[in-house]
Amino acid sequence: MSTPAMAYERATDVDAAVAAVAGRPGARFLAGGTNLVDHLKLGLLDPDLLVDVTRLPLREIEDVPGGGLRIGAGVTNADLAADPRVRASYPVLAEALLAGASGQLRNVATTGGNLLQRTRCPYFQDVTMACGKRDPGAGCSAIGGVTRGHAILGASEHCIATHPSDMAVGLAALDATVETAGPGGGRTLPLTELHRLPGDEPERDTVLEHGELIVAVTLPPPSPTARSAYRKVRDRASYAFALVSVAAAVDVRDGVLHDVRIALGGVAPKPWRAEQAEAVLRGAVPTAARLGEAADAELAAATAQGENAFKIPLARATIVAVLRDLLTEELA
Amino acid sequence: MTDQLTRRAAVGEDRRRADGRLKVLGQARYAFEQLPAGAAYLVPLLAPVARGRITAIDAAAALAVDGVLGVLTHENAPALPEHARPPLRILQSPDITHRGQFVGGVLADTPEAAARAAGLVRVEVDAAAHDTALAWDHPDAYVPDTVNPDYPAVTEDGDVDGALASAAHAVDVTYRTPMHHNHPMEPHTTVVTWSDAGVELHESTQHPHGVRATVAELFGLDPETVRVVAPYVGGGFGGKGQLHAHAVLACMAAQTVPGRPVKLALTRRQLVPNAGHRTPTIQRVRLGAEADGRLVAIEHDVAEHTSRITEFAEQTAVATRMMYAAGARRTRHRLVALDVPAPSWMRAPGETPGMYALESALDELACAAGIDPIELRVRNEPETDPSSGKPFSSRGLVACLREGAERFGWAGRDPEPGVRRDGRWLVGSGVAAATYPVYRQSATARVRAFGGGRFGVTIAAADIGTGAWTVLAQIAADALGVAVEDIELRIGDSALPPASVAGGSSGTTTWGTAIVTAAQKLLAEHDGDPPAGAEVTADAPPNPHADDVAMHAFGAHFAEVRVDSDTGEARVARMLGVFAAGRIVNPRTARSQFMGGMTMGLGMALHEATILDHRHGAIVTPDLAEYHVASHADVPALEVHWIDEEDPYVNPMGSKGIGEIGIVGAAAAIGNAVHHATGRRVRELPITPDKLLGLG
Numbered sequence A: 001m002s003t004p005a006m007a008y009e010r011a012t013d014v015d016a017a018v019a020a021v022a023g024r025p026g027a028r029f030l031a032g033g034t035n036l037v038d039h040l041k042l043g044l045l046d047p048d049l050l051v052d053v054t055r056l057p058l059r060e061i062e063d064v065p066g067g068g069l070r071i072g073a074g075v076t077n078a079d080l081a082a083d084p085r086v087r088a089s090y091p092v093l094a095e096a097l098l099a100g101a102s103g104q105l106r107n108v109a110t111t112g113g114n115l116l117q118r119t120r121c122p123y124f125q126d127v128t129m130a131c132g133k134r135d136p137g138a139g140c141s142a143i144g145g146v147t148r149g150h151a152i153l154g155a156s157e158h159c160i161a162t163h164p165s166d167m168a169v170g171l172a173a174l175d176a177t178v179e180t181a182g183p184g185g186g187r188t189l190p191l192t193e194l195h196r197l198p199g200d201e202p203e204r205d206t207v208l209e210h211g212e213l214i215v216a217v218t219l220p221p222p223s224p225t226a227r228s229a230y231r232k233v234r235d236r237a238s239y240a241f242a243l244v245s246v247a248a249a250v251d252v253r254d255g256v257l258h259d260v261r262i263a264l265g266g267v268a269p270k271p272w273r274a275e276q277a278e279a280v281l282r283g284a285v286p287t288a289a290r291l292g293e294a295a296d297a298e299l300a301a302a303t304a305q306g307e308n309a310f311k312i313p314l315a316r317a318t319i320v321a322v323l324r325d326l327l328t329e330e331l332a
Numbered sequence B: 001m002t003d004q005l006t007r008r009a010a011v012g013e014d015r016r017r018a019d020g021r022l023k024v025l026g027q028a029r030y031a032f033e034q035l036p037a038g039a040a041y042l043v044p045l046l047a048p049v050a051r052g053r054i055t056a057i058d059a060a061a062a063l064a065v066d067g068v069l070g071v072l073t074h075e076n077a078p079a080l081p082e083h084a085r086p087p088l089r090i091l092q093s094p095d096i097t098h099r100g101q102f103v104g105g106v107l108a109d110t111p112e113a114a115a116r117a118a119g120l121v122r123v124e125v126d127a128a129a130h131d132t133a134l135a136w137d138h139p140d141a142y143v144p145d146t147v148n149p150d151y152p153a154v155t156e157d158g159d160v161d162g163a164l165a166s167a168a169h170a171v172d173v174t175y176r177t178p179m180h181h182n183h184p185m186e187p188h189t190t191v192v193t194w195s196d197a198g199v200e201l202h203e204s205t206q207h208p209h210g211v212r213a214t215v216a217e218l219f220g221l222d223p224e225t226v227r228v229v230a231p232y233v234g235g236g237f238g239g240k241g242q243l244h245a246h247a248v249l250a251c252m253a254a255q256t257v258p259g260r261p262v263k264l265a266l267t268r269r270q271l272v273p274n275a276g277h278r279t280p281t282i283q284r285v286r287l288g289a290e291a292d293g294r295l296v297a298i299e300h301d302v303a304e305h306t307s308r309i310t311e312f313a314e315q316t317a318v319a320t321r322m323m324y325a326a327g328a329r330r331t332r333h334r335l336v337a338l339d340v341p342a343p344s345w346m347r348a349p350g351e352t353p354g355m356y357a358l359e360s361a362l363d364e365l366a367c368a369a370g371i372d373p374i375e376l377r378v379r380n381e382p383e384t385d386p387s388s389g390k391p392f393s394s395r396g397l398v399a400c401l402r403e404g405a406e407r408f409g410w411a412g413r414d415p416e417p418g419v420r421r422d423g424r425w426l427v428g429s430g431v432a433a434a435t436y437p438v439y440r441q442s443a444t445a446r447v448r449a450f451g452g453g454r455f456g457v458t459i460a461a462a463d464i465g466t467g468a469w470t471v472l473a474q475i476a477a478d479a480l481g482v483a484v485e486d487i488e489l490r491i492g493d494s495a496l497p498p499a500s501v502a503g504g505s506s507g508t509t510t511w512g513t514a515i516v517t518a519a520q521k522l523l524a525e526h527d528g529d530p531p532a533g534a535e536v537t538a539d540a541p542p543n544p545h546a547d548d549v550a551m552h553a554f555g556a557h558f559a560e561v562r563v564d565s566d567t568g569e570a571r572v573a574r575m576l577g578v579f580a581a582g583r584i585v586n587p588r589t590a591r592s593q594f595m596g597g598m599t600m601g602l603g604m605a606l607h608e609a610t611i612l613d614h615r616h617g618a619i620v621t622p623d624l625a626e627y628h629v630a631s632h633a634d635v636p637a638l639e640v641h642w643i644d645e646e647d648p649y650v651n652p653m654g655s656k657g658i659g660e661i662g663i664v665g666a667a668a669a670i671g672n673a674v675h676h677a678t679g680r681r682v683r684e685l686p687i688t689p690d691k692l693l694g695l696g
């Protein structure tokens, strides 16, 4: 038997890239490779074709007529974080990006790849452990095990993994949309609908079809009066995934929270838009008590998985702290 | 008899690393960077359960992969001697004794083929019930005969219970430290060529002669036919002190392809269950003191693990025997043999976990008694070594505490915990003592005159990034009365005269003593002017003062910690260490040893833990994304100082070991600062945010 070759192709146009992957169940897109190549080394997947999408013309950050930014899927995390428009108008995104991974990783990691990176659940990454996300129907080794990093919201009895991205949490709070090209044509969907909850299909992280390529992420026009911030709580000061993270944007007009958007990271299988908390705050006069009520409303549905019980009070404290710091003036 | 080194031209000089340039240029070749022609590549197979028996191995699919040269298993591996250390006796039976243990290996022409084929080997096992969880009251706990390297496991002086009962102040506290891994940057690596003429290994090791002896013994070879080369080693921290099983696997594979080099570098995941680790510890410390803080009783009771197949007993409570004066003292170690990989040496085995507990408990006593923690330590300074009754050759603890207090700005510190705020941060400071013994082992050095005032110095020492290339040349230069540039040093090769392990902070002491001894002899034999070609080979003599004095280095750590009151994240704002470690041979390399130790101590305090899923006996932190060592962003302004200490007893250079003391006590200083900042006493490392929630 000869070693089955894993073919590598460098795509130069979007349609060809989509066709190459869509037509072959064992094919995968390869972007920065910082997640995919690790998975190859760990034996988590065994593709027969890698289609390199980093040479596609998807590396621009363009102004959208009428406001907003269109970020090509191939823009690196480093370039996106450094973009002056992002820094000025979407600080929550720049901060989220810079809170993720390390300088070296951000230099190659891409916007598309970052969104589609897979969970860091240690059982998922160890082929000797049963994992339904890796092998459909195999069960979940994490439940009842080492769950310090696992989800408190949105989990199911089939999977309790968290989505690890920081960037995606920032994007969720910004109401970003995702643009794809697929075998059946393209579509645009809200970022918050890209990832799905595990339910009884933990193997499906997102709603994308096989061969569907993310081509861009679009940010809506920034509100001139909005303030935003990202805070990531982690076990060391850098180069650690979030225990809990909070992205928040507030827009106060006439002393009232005209708009508020909150997204949580490290707590759920997807970037978690905190709609319950937002509902408590939208239209309200911000007070310290209100912030606590908002956090409690969101976390009412939280369920601990043993070791991760601390994430519930931690998430509460972090939501309150981020909002408090964004609303210092109003709360004074 | 070796005389004290009186010339001090090179010793003490701040010199650049002799190997620095080569390393920066990538020209210092590490083991795996050897590129012999025709190499074959080995990928190990790991046991999928913590305990059990292999019932079948099907290698057919693997053997059918193009380029595969063979699959090693217990069914075809060569027999190893019965008396060999059990963790090295791999592939000798179908028994599995820890998860991740080597149960085979695939050898192929390319790494890719080997990796692919390894994934195709089917190992079927009958799993047996396993136990990997250490517990204080574990029914199988036993007291070992001795603890590493050969200390008694139990000591008792005076009436501890009586003294505790009548003490004015008492603390009774239990500390826990998790399993730790050494995680050197360079993974464990073997490149080995087996031929009729002999066996040559490029091994990432702290001990070329140790590897040579072990390989010769395991495979029944004449040691003279085994050569181990290790000029550059990318860190070891004790993890490369003893030979580990990967090298055995590589030698077995190399035997099957005589003359052909076999390369094996462990991945992090393969390394974690196979290259040693520090045991978790549970430590109960009881202290009793008079109203003025003078200790009347010290008890340090330790539970820790070892592997079911081999005993390694970390000497956790040993430093407690000599740190402080107290009439009644008791120490005890208990082991539980579990289905875990064999624990081994990790930077300051014993002192690191033990001084964490002792120095934290002392802080608790200081708080209970309302005495400044520095003053408390000063009041308990013993006149002679409490464990042996011998005088100390030198004991600089108080000097370190005082100098550190001065530099750190300790004076006027409000002892009240949990009251200093800077915005959302709670701020506090802490102190702890450090100590490490002066060990001397045996080594032989050869000094040869080249003429023209130039000398060749050879010894099979290992530089694991510590600076041996640099400081041994400095020592030789002073011993021979020449410039450092006139010394041509060769180390890191078992073809050179035998040297002890780069461990126990004993390298410079041992190898330096051998070099000075040989140099003095050479000069003496030739009236101070040896002609070209004159040569002397000499052993480092045992320390003539060993029976008369107690020899230890000391130090003091100071830490300022900030704890985020929203999230419980603890960050070290500044850290300062002062050490009394005899003469410092090279300030530059010494500073980085102390600093590295302190950084590792910071990691121990706040980040590091190897976590097991006991249901599977599996390590779930098998890589550097999950096993958190301190990142740059975690390491603040870190200051290192030392006091000038003249100690004529320790060795001809007057130096004490500095490789390990930097980690000792560092975690306690940080934990004590966390308490001072928050009022919370976290007694289980690491101090992660979940342990400091709700500070408000």
Ligand SMILES: Cc1cc2nc3c(=O)[nH]c(=O)nc-3n(C[C@H](O)[C@H](O)[C@H](O)COP(=O)(O)OP(=O)(O)OC[C@H]3O[C@@H](n4cnc5c(N)ncnc54)[C@H](O)[C@@H]3O)c2cc1C
Binding pocket: A028, A029, A030, A031, A032, A033, A034, A035, A036, A037, A038, A053, A073, A074, A077, A099, A100, A101, A102, A105, A108, A109, A110, A111, A112, A113, A114, A115, A116, A117, A164, A165, A166, A167, A212, A213, A214, A215, A239, A240, A241, A242, B625
């Ligand atoms: C040690 C370490 C620490 C890290 N820490 C953090 C952290 O703290 N926070 C954080 O957010 N991230 C962290 N990361 C993850 C890192 O951000 C991701 O690995 C990276 O963003 C992935 O991007 P990539 O371009 O390299 O993706 P790849 O690895 O190339 O691809 C990832 C996945 O996306 C698919 N894909 C890629 N591009 C597209 C596309 N355009 N359309 C459709 N599918 C696509 C691939 O097929 C693959 O399945 C860390 C990673 C490592 C290794």
Ligand code: SF4
Binding pocket: A119, A121, A122, A123, A124, A130, A131, A132, A133, A134, A139, A140, A141, A142, A143, A158, A159, A160, A161, A202
């Ligand atoms: S939590 Fe999800 S990813 Fe982790 S083991 Fe369970 S199924 Fe797999």
